[in-house]
Amino acid sequence: MTSAPLRFGLVGTGHWARIAHAPALAAAEGIELAAVWGRDPQAAARLAADFDAPAYQDLDAFLAAADGVAFAVPPDVQAPIAATAARAGKHLLLEKPVAISEAQADDLVEAVAEGQVASVVFFTLRFRAEMRAWLAEVTARGGWLGGAGSWFGSSLLASSPFNTPWRRDKGALWDIAPHVISVLWAVLGPVTSVTADAGPADVSHLILHHQGGPSSTVTVTQSGGEAAAEFECYVWGASGRAVAPAFTGDPLPPMRTALAELSGNIRSGRTEHPCDVRFGRDVGHVIAEAQRQIDRRHQAGG
Numbered sequence: 001m002t003s004a005p006l007r008f009g010l011v012g013t014g015h016w017a018r019i020a021h022a023p024a025l026a027a028a029e030g031i032e033l034a035a036v037w038g039r040d041p042q043a044a045a046r047l048a049a050d051f052d053a054p055a056y057q058d059l060d061a062f063l064a065a066a067d068g069v070a071f072a073v074p075p076d077v078q079a080p081i082a083a084t085a086a087r088a089g090k091h092l093l094l095e096k097p098v099a100i101s102e103a104q105a106d107d108l109v110e111a112v113a114e115g116q117v118a119s120v121v122f123f124t125l126r127f128r129a130e131m132r133a134w135l136a137e138v139t140a141r142g143g144w145l146g147g148a149g150s151w152f153g154s155s156l157l158a159s160s161p162f163n164t165p166w167r168r169d170k171g172a173l174w175d176i177a178p179h180v181i182s183v184l185w186a187v188l189g190p191v192t193s194v195t196a197d198a199g200p201a202d203v204s205h206l207i208l209h210h211q212g213g214p215s216s217t218v219t220v221t222q223s224g225g226e227a228a229a230e231f232e233c234y235v236w237g238a239s240g241r242a243v244a245p246a247f248t249g250d251p252l253p254p255m256r257t258a259l260a261e262l263s264g265n266i267r268s269g270r271t272e273h274p275c276d277v278r279f280g281r282d283v284g285h286v287i288a289e290a291q292r293q294i295d296r297r298h299q300a301g302g
């Protein structure tokens with residue numbers, strides 16, 4: 001027996017929507033890209049036409065046309081629309097960070113519970129096949145005492161298509177630290193506390209304590225420049241040091257995995273996923289606390 005495709009709507013018409021969400025949704029097995037919404041109707045019409053999907057100007061009509069909604073908009077835009085969608089019973093493919101405001105992140109988690117919908121947050125690294133293989137190997141080995149991760153991105157270069165207002169405002173702490181934390185969290189356990197400081201050039205440094213004792217450090221910037229741009233991560237313990245696989249840029253294979261797992265959950269009625277909205281909220285709380293500490297040091301002249 002074949003079941004009808006799940007209808008997905010896409011919120012957002014920017015660079016990431018065009019290179020990741022739209023092509024992945026349009027090509028995913030068992031999914032139909034059924035609606036596109038953006039605040040710029042012309043951009044929505046263009047993106048929708050390129051992927052053979054209808055564009056909507058009215059958000060309620062857009063939601064009515066979808067079983068699930070994928071988001072490619074800034075976090076403070078995503079969170080309230082996603083909460084409305086979840087309360088209307090729509091499943092969610094979210095982007096990291098799930099929100100900027102902790103209250104909005106908490107409300108989104110509540111909305112997902114109320115709507116009894118499935119959610120996946122696209123922590124890209126966690127959906128890459130090489131990273132999954134590495135995580136399976138290191139978590140099976142266990143005994144890790146600590147780790148370190150860094151990501152020197154280049155999104156704040158004038159030439160970057162990712163140089164958008166919210167990234168300039170919030171920086172790498174909000175944009176890429178969630179990715180690094182999501183990997184260390186998977187190996188070393190839930191983060192129980194963070195100590196944070198910042199340097200010039202959008203650099204943030206975090207010291208994380210993980211449940212059960214391990215600790216780790218994270219350094220991120222979006223001003224790395226293309227030559228310095230790199231993700232690196234390792235964990236260490238009595239059995240040695242295990243280095244995570246390097247990052248490669250193609251977003252489509254991990255996005256296909258995220259969509260396959262989300263649609264599998266929708267079809268089987270499961271709402272839990274290792275990278276679901278609750279995990280996204282928990283990572284966001286670590287980032288928000290780090291931001292508070294950095295702001296306090298800055299105000300104190302540190």
Ligand SMILES: NC(=O)c1ccc[n+]([C@@H]2O[C@H](COP(=O)([O-])OP(=O)(O)OC[C@H]3O[C@@H](n4cnc5c(N)ncnc54)[C@H](OP(=O)(O)O)[C@@H]3O)[C@@H](O)[C@H]2O)c1
Pocket residue numbers: 012013014015016017038039040043071072073074075077095096097122123124161162164165166175
């Ligand atoms: N998982 C990953 O590896 C990864 C990689 C890249 C991006 N992302 C995430 O994907 C999301 C989108 O990123 P992006 O690079 O495309 O840039 P972005 O600046 O986050 O989003 C651009 C889109 O958001 C729309 N937008 C901006 N402000 C809005 C508002 N107030 N109301 C409604 N729409 C608004 C823009 O519309 P206009 O065109 O009209 O301005 C455009 O459609 C972000 O959450 C980012 O974190 C994730």
